[in-house]
């Protein structure tokens with residue numbers, strides 16, 4: 001087979017960090033639970049994308065990750081599937097709040113992430129709520145009240161619901177900041193920092209970004225612990 005180094009070169013993957021595990025070049029090498037492998041097969045996917053191949057083994061080691069990769073590279077299941085495995089291992093009580101939290105800049109992106117979580121999590125009996133502004137809170141609160149493993153949210157609406165004390169984040173131990181650069185461009189940094197204060201520091205944090213400017217580097221250094229960085233292609237600062 002292709003060596004880890006040859007695979008990284010071919011797919012323009014660069015990694016920064018100590019003892020970075022080899023990429024999972026095939027789905028079978030992931031050792032994901034069979035129901036998840038079945039979903040990937042049913043989706044018609046034939047192999048992990050480069051960001052999935054390199055970030056999955058790192059995420060499964062419970063390490064923090066910074067992933068710099070362009071749109072369309074398959075980041076969503078890149079973080080969702082290790083999140084599902086984290087959920088399975090912890091087996092937390094959903095009545096105590098979500099375990100996985102994904103922050104996303106817009107309603108549209110949050111909805112897409114939620115759809116992927118429902119599609120790939122259904123066979124693992126994973127429940128998920130999606131919280132975003134510009135829509136009534138009632139149905140979102142009802143979803144939360146049913147008890148969910150995963151919350152996908154935009155920062156503004158999540159803070160509104162936290163202020164109402166209708167959701168607690170003290171059981172969250174897997175935090176994803178998706179499209180971090182865009183969230184900062186949209187002015188969400190204070191909202192993100194406020195949310196993170198509600199989450200225990202004993203957690204795994206994964207940050208995804210298309211660009212790597214100093215504002216993103218700063219929030220990464222504040223919120224992540226000894227992250228492994230995975231870059232796909234040229235990192236545009």
Ligand code: ADP
Pocket residue numbers: 044045046047048049052069070071072073074075076077
């Ligand atoms: P990103 O978040 O990096 O922009 P997405 O997670 O939205 O990318 O994925 C882009 C598209 O690629 C989606 O339609 C997704 O279902 C699909 N996709 C994800 N993983 C794979 C894969 N391993 N093989 C083929 N298509 C995939």
Ligand code: MG
Pocket residue numbers: 072075076178
């Ligand atoms: Mg995305």
